[in-house]
Amino acid sequence: xxxxxxxxADDIHLYFTADDRSARFETMANLHRVREAITLGYLTxxxxxxxxxxxxxxxxxxxxxxxxxxYDPFDLEDYNDDECNAYFRFKKDDLYRLKDALQxxxxxxxxxxxxxQGLEAICILLSRFAxxxxxxxxxxxxxxxxxxxxxxxxxxxxxxxxxxxYLVETLNRFWLxxxxxxxYASAIxxxxxxxxxxxxxxxxxxxxxxxxxxxxxxxxxxxxxxHALKYQSVTAANGLVANLxxxxxxxxxxxxxxxxxxxxxxxxxxxxxxxxxxxxxxxDPAYPLRxxxxxPFKGNLTNDQKLYxxxxxxxRVSVEWVFGDMINFFKSTDFKKNQKxxxxxxxxxxxxxxxxxxAHTCLYGNSTSKFFELEPPTLEQYFQR
Numbered sequence: 001x002x003x004x005x006x007x008x009a010d011d012i013h014l015y016f017t018a019d020d021r022s023a024r025f026e027t028m029a030n031l032h033r034v035r036e037a038i039t040l041g042y043l044t045x046x047x048x049x050x051x052x053x054x055x056x057x058x059x060x061x062x063x064x065x066x067x068x069x070x071y072d073p074f075d076l077e078d079y080n081d082d083e084c085n086a087y088f089r090f091k092k093d094d095l096y097r098l099k100d101a102l103q104x105x106x107x108x109x110x111x112x113x114x115x116x117q118g119l120e121a122i123c124i125l126l127s128r129f130a131x132x133x134x135x136x137x138x139x140x141x142x143x144x145x146x147x148x149x150x151x152x153x154x155x156x157x158x159x160x161x162x163x164x165x166y167l168v169e170t171l172n173r174f175w176l177x178x179x180x181x182x183x184y185a186s187a188i189x190x191x192x193x194x195x196x197x198x199x200x201x202x203x204x205x206x207x208x209x210x211x212x213x214x215x216x217x218x219x220x221x222x223x224x225x226x227h228a229l230k231y232q233s234v235t236a237a238n239g240l241v242a243n244l245x246x247x248x249x250x251x252x253x254x255x256x257x258x259x260x261x262x263x264x265x266x267x268x269x270x271x272x273x274x275x276x277x278x279x280x281x282x283x284d285p286a287y288p289l290r291x292x293x294x295x296p297f298k299g300n301l302t303n304d305q306k307l308y309x310x311x312x313x314x315x316r317v318s319v320e321w322v323f324g325d326m327i328n329f330f331k332s333t334d335f336k337k338n339q340k341x342x343x344x345x346x347x348x349x350x351x352x353x354x355x356x357x358x359a360h361t362c363l364y365g366n367s368t369s370k371f372f373e374l375e376p377p378t379l380e381q382y383f384q385r
Contacts, residue, residue, distance in 0.1 A: 032065045034059045035059055035061070038056050066146065068145045069143070071139070071140050071143040074123065074142045074143060076092060076119060076120075087130060088123055088126040088127060088130060089329050089360060090360065094379075095119065095123065095126075097379055099119050099122050101359065101380055102160060102164065104118040108121050110151050110155045114148055116152050124138070125156040125352075129331075129353060129356070130331065131332060132331055132334075133332075154345070160352045160355060161351060164355050164383065167355055167383070168244035168351065171242060171267070174381070175238070175376075175377045175381070175382070179274060181199040182279070184236055184372075185199045187237050187372040187373060188315055191314075191315050191372060192314060192315065194308045195294060197273075198282045198294065198312075199280075200235055201234070201235050201283065201316050202234045202235075202263070202287065203235075203254075203319045204231065204286075205230065205231050206224050206229075206230055207229050207231065207334075208339070209227050209228055209339040211227045212340075212342065213342075215341075217251070219249055220250060222251070229246065229249070229339075229341070229346055229347065230254075231247060232245040232261055233322065233323065234263065237368070237372040237374055238368075238374040239367070239368035239372075240358050240361055240362075241357065241358055244351060245260070245263070246351075248260065255286065255287065264292065268292060271292045282294050282316055283295050284296070284316070285298055297309055321366070321368050322357070325357055325360075325366050326350075326354060326357045329360055330356060330357070333349055358382060359383075362379045362381075362382045363379055
């Protein structure tokens with residue numbers, strides 16, 4: 001753990017008698033330490049009253065200082081299963097499995113030199129995602145100051161995204177093989193769906209963000225009346241997010257996301273049963289009709305068409321359940337005041353929350369997998385390359 005530097009009178013004498021004083025101040029941990037040095041310099045008569053007042057006012061820190069060194073270092077063994085589930089969304093033993101599945105090193109070195117144990121790093125990320133808390137609220141748990149928590153959290157977001165984003169970018173996964181797709185289609189049809197070859201559902205979601213200073217018109221969604229980013233998700237009948245695309249400006253239509261994502265091309269290559277027959281996904285009326293993408297009937301409907309629409313709508317709602325799981329397990333992504341475009345990696349955070357939600361589903365299942373009575377793959381199988 002990196003602790004803030006403490007200064008003695010000898011240290012202050014060295015700082016204030018060196019030739020390059022500005023360079024020495026730059027090596028201090030933060031402005032709180034600079035103020036300590038200035039105060040000690042004044043108490044040891046190295047600074048007069050005017051110099052002290054000028055330097056003290058010019059080095060006023062904007063962030064509060066937390067006495068993080070007064071708390072015990074983080075140790076997962078101090079928590080029981082219920083506490084781990086509440087704070088990190090996973091049970092204690094499963095946190096070890098998640099760390100190994102994500103291939104997180106035993107010890108991590110951040111870009112600025114901070115070092116942290118891999119298990120603690122994933123717990124910091126999960127704690128940050130679990131609820132819209134401030135970094136200051138996490139100081140007591142992890143005995144680290146705010147800059148360290150921010151740096152470690154950002155490092156882990158980048159790590160999970162760079163190493164595992166492919167899991168939601170392509171349909172070339174073993175649990176999306178022809179044999180598995182046929183099982184999903186059979187389960188959906190068994191629940192009353194009119195289509196016999198539908199294995200999943202596609203939909204777009206609008207995630208509100210804090211009003212940006214720039215590009216407000218691009219981000220404004222007139223339907224929801226909020227500034228937002230949009231994402232497109234394909235959900236399989238086993239409850240996993242098979243494809244997650246975004247972010248795109250909030251004003252864009254779902255058809256724009258469909259075109260930009262290249263999803264239709266991916267389906268044309270991989271959405272078939274073992275005999276080569278076409279399998280499809282189902283979307284709402286906003287999407288065009290294609291061989292691999294079906295939707296409800298529109299216009300003046302016959303009774304049979306109404307029955308078809310009703311049967312498909314009753315199972316398509318499962319895609320909304322998965323969207324709900326993502327923001328219920330990781331509520332930080334649903335707190336729009338934290339979603340500041342240009343300051344936060346909003347897109348990465350949502351994609352990472354989707355990957356972590358899939359990991360949660362692999363361990364505990366979800367409403368969709370239970371509704372269609374299908375078992376998702378194990379955690380290790382899901383992350384297997």
